[in-house]
Amino acid sequence: MKLSAEFFPPRTAEGLDKLVEVAEGFRPFNLDYLSVTYGAGGSTQERTLATVKALRARGWDVAPHLTCVDSERGKIADLLKTYMDLGVHRIVALRGDIPSGMRDLGDFNFAIDLVKFIRDSTGDHFHIEVAAYPEVHPQAKNWQTDLQHFADKMAAGANAAITQYFFNPDSYCRFVNAARDLGVKGDIIPGLMPITNHDQLVRFSDACGAEIPRWLRKRLEAFGDDKAAISELGLEVVSDIGERVMRGGAPGVHYYAMNSIEPTRSLIERLRSF
Numbered sequence: 001m002k003l004s005a006e007f008f009p010p011r012t013a014e015g016l017d018k019l020v021e022v023a024e025g026f027r028p029f030n031l032d033y034l035s036v037t038y039g040a041g042g043s044t045q046e047r048t049l050a051t052v053k054a055l056r057a058r059g060w061d062v063a064p065h066l067t068c069v070d071s072e073r074g075k076i077a078d079l080l081k082t083y084m085d086l087g088v089h090r091i092v093a094l095r096g097d098i099p100s101g102m103r104d105l106g107d108f109n110f111a112i113d114l115v116k117f118i119r120d121s122t123g124d125h126f127h128i129e130v131a132a133y134p135e136v137h138p139q140a141k142n143w144q145t146d147l148q149h150f151a152d153k154m155a156a157g158a159n160a161a162i163t164q165y166f167f168n169p170d171s172y173c174r175f176v177n178a179a180r181d182l183g184v185k186g187d188i189i190p191g192l193m194p195i196t197n198h199d200q201l202v203r204f205s206d207a208c209g210a211e212i213p214r215w216l217r218k219r220l221e222a223f224g225d226d227k228a229a230i231s232e233l234g235l236e237v238v239s240d241i242g243e244r245v246m247r248g249g250a251p252g253v254h255y256y257a258m259n260s261i262e263p264t265r266s267l268i269e270r271l272r273s274f
Contacts, residue, residue, distance in 0.1 A: 002189065002252025003268065004063070004162075006035045007259050009047035020054050025261040029268050032252070035092050035129075035162075038065035049082065056086050063129065064088060066118075067096025068108035076107075076114070077121055084125060091118060091126045092162065112153045119157035130154070132161040132188055134175040135168070138209030147175070151182040160186045162254045165193035165210055167237065169244040176249075190245045193256045194263045195220070195234025196227065235263050239270045246271065 005026060010016045023034060034055055038048045048064055055062045064083060066076065083091070095111045108114045111130055118126055130153045133146060140146035154161065166172055176188050193210075195201055198220040205212050216237065223229040242253055253271060257264040 001246070001271075002187070003029060003031045003255070004033050004035060004189070004252070005031055005255045005257040005264060006037065006191075007051065007257060008037045009044045009051040010259070011047065016051060016054055019051065019259055020058060022257075022259060022261050023055060023058065023060060025265065026257075026268075029265075029272070033061040033063050033090055035063040035090075035254075036065060038067050038094075038096070045079075049079075052083070052088065053086065056088070061090065062088055063090035063092050063127075065092045065094060066114060067094050068106065068111060068114050069096040070106045071108055071114075073107045073117065076117065080118065080122055080126075084122065089125065089127055090129065092129045092131075093118060093158070094131055110149075112149070112156045115153055115156045115158050127160070128158045129160045129162050129189075130158040132163045132175065132179075133209065134163050134166050134171040135209060135211050138207075147178055147182065151179060151184050154179075154184045154186055158186065161188045163188065163191045164208055165191045165256060167213055167216060167241065168211065169241050169248070171211075172245050172250070173248045187251045189252050189254045190242075190250050191254045191256060192238050192242055192267065194238060194258065194267060196231050196258075196263060198223070198230060231263055235266055235270075239267055242267065242271045 007019060007023070010019050036048050036051045036055070038044060052062050052064050066079070093111055093114045108117065115128055115130060118128055132150055133140070136143050136146050150161070163172060163175070172190050179188060201220070202212065204210070219233060220230060223233070255264045255267065
């Protein structure tokens with residue numbers, strides 16, 4: 001089973017030291033790699049690079065995120081060269097969220113453009129992962145066009161995909177089956193988001209288009225500020241989702257770890273038998 005965890009770049013040197021400690025807590029689980037996010041418009045580019053360097057220094061296989069928004073070909077080419085020099089062999093290529101008021105997206109309009117550029121610039125050096133949306137990208141015209149765009153990204157040179165998190169495992173299975181019908185052959189790794197905070201989960205989900213089932217919303221609301229109860233329910237729910245998609249043939253799991261060891265470690269422990 002392929003396992004990976006995602007972090008965001010800390011704002012301070014102290015935060016980076018803490019993140020490296022958190023990453024070491026995952027060492028016993030033999031993760032395939034750690035990914036590091038990259039802010040829209042390159043807003044965290046330097047911090048992303050610093051985080052990648054720190055994790056590579058500890059021997060981790062790292063997959064930096066790259067986004068299209070406000071990126072220039074020359075800068076992306078330089079960054080790819082820097083990552084190659086660091087021994088990085090994975091990239092997560094994304095369009096990225098468009099900051100409010102931005103009209104000029106830069107040299108790349110869509111993730112497919114970035115995937116093609118990486119392939120043209122670096123050949124087969126990088127294992128490229130792209131995003132997948134089992135419940136449809138929030139800005140997509142409809143389900144069919146979104147699915148076709150995903151298939152086109154994969155055909156353009158992506159090796160695999162990581163899904164947006166979801167709480168309906170059937171949506172993942174249907175998405176995978178539909179993608180296979182369009183000829184997609186690469187791994188489609190389900191992304192799982194631990195549940196620790198109701199308000200934060202609602203905010204993230206509304207922004208990315210992940211549907212929270214009504215029954216889950218109501219149960220979380222009923223707990224109020226009881227963080228222990230929310231985390232316990234979250235562990236139960238997300239573990240069940242992981243087990244169901246693994247039984248359905250998922251090749252692994254990508255965890256949105258939120259820069260913390262728990263509850264992701266508990267989720268991995270529950271799913272490690274698959």
